[in-house]
Amino acid sequence: MFSEPSALGLQTIYSSIVDDDLPEDGGRRVFLGDLQGCLAELESLLAEIAFDESKDVLYPLGDLVNRGPNSKGVLKLLRQLGARPILGNHDIHALGVREGTRKLSKQDTIKELVDGSAESDELLRWLAGAPLIRTFPDYYLVHAALHPSWKSEKQLRTAMRSAPRGLVFPKKQAAAKNFAKIKDIDSSDFITRTRFTNPKGAWPSKHDKCNEDGVPLDPRWSPWYEYYSPDGHRGRFVVYGHWAQFGLRKGENTLGIDTGCVWGGELTAWIPEEARIASVRAKERYAGNFRPR
Ligand SMILES: [Mn+2]
DSSP states (O other): OOOSOOSSOGGGTOOSEEEOOOOOTTOOEEEEOOOTTOHHHHHHHHHHTTOOTTTOEEEEOSOOSSSSSOHHHHHHHHHHTTOOOOOOHHHHHHHHHHHTSSOOOTTOOOGGGSSOOHHHHHHHHHHHTOOSEEEOSSEEEESSOOOTTOOSHHHHHHHHHSSOSOSSTTGGGGSGGGOTTOSSSOHHHHHHHOSEEOTTOOOOOTTSOBOTTSOBSSTTOEEGGGGOOGGGGTTOEEEEOOOGGGOSEEOSSEEEOOOBGGGTSEEEEEEGGGTEEEEEEOSSOOSOSOOOO
16 A cells, blocks of 8 residues: 555556456447547447447547546546546546646646546546456457467466556556566556557667658557567457557457547447447547647
C-alpha cells in the first residue's frame, strides 16, 4: 500500500488484467477504437450498428478521453451503457492529473473532468477500474502493445501479476523494478504507448530518424505486432488502438482500429460476432497538428 494521499483512492481498485466472457443470447462484442472525447461520433456509431444495450457489450480500447470535445460526456454514456474499457495513455494521464502526479498540458481538453467535482471523480473512479489488458478465449485487447517477451499466455499473466498495482500513483513506485521483463520502461507505459520496439522491448529514441510516415529508418525497430505470435496464446487475435497514423491496420494476428476520429478521421469498431468493421466519419477535426501519442 502507498502512504501518499490519493484523491481518488485509485491504488485500491486498479487491476492489470481481466478475463471477460463471451457474449450470451446472441449479444455482440463491440471493440471500439480511440474515442478521445468524441461523443457525437460515439452516438452515431451506436446508431449505425443498432447497439442493443440489453445484449451487446462495448469494449473501448483506451484513450476514451482528451484532445476531443467532450470527455466527460463520453465517460457518462459509456458508464451508463455498462461499457468495459481498457486504459490508454490519455486515460492514465487524466487520472494522474487528478491525483496530482501529472500536469495538464496545453493540448489537454480534460479540465472539466479533473475539476474535483463529485460527478467527475465518480467518472474517473469508474475509468480507473479498467484494466490494461482484457482477455477472451479468442482475443486479447490492449491499447497499444503487448511486450515481445510475452511468448506465451503464461508469461503474459506472470508479468501482469507482478505489474505495479499503483498505475498512476505514485508514478515513481510504479517503475520497472517490479516488472522484471521490462527494464527501463514502466509496464503501464509499455502497454499503453508502444508503437515501434525491438526484441528486448526498448523504444526508439527521439534521435532515431523516421520517414514521413513516422517509421524509423533503422530496421532494428519494428512495429510491436511483428513480435506477436498467437502460438503460445491459444491462437488469440489481438485488437489494439493508439496508432491513428497507420489507420485501420489488419495484420495476420492483429487488428489496429484507431482511425483518428479526434484528428478528423473516423471512429471504428470491430464486431467479432459479425466479422464486421463499422465506422463513422468524424463530424469535424477536433485536434490539429497531427501528433500521435
Ligand atoms: Mn494512445
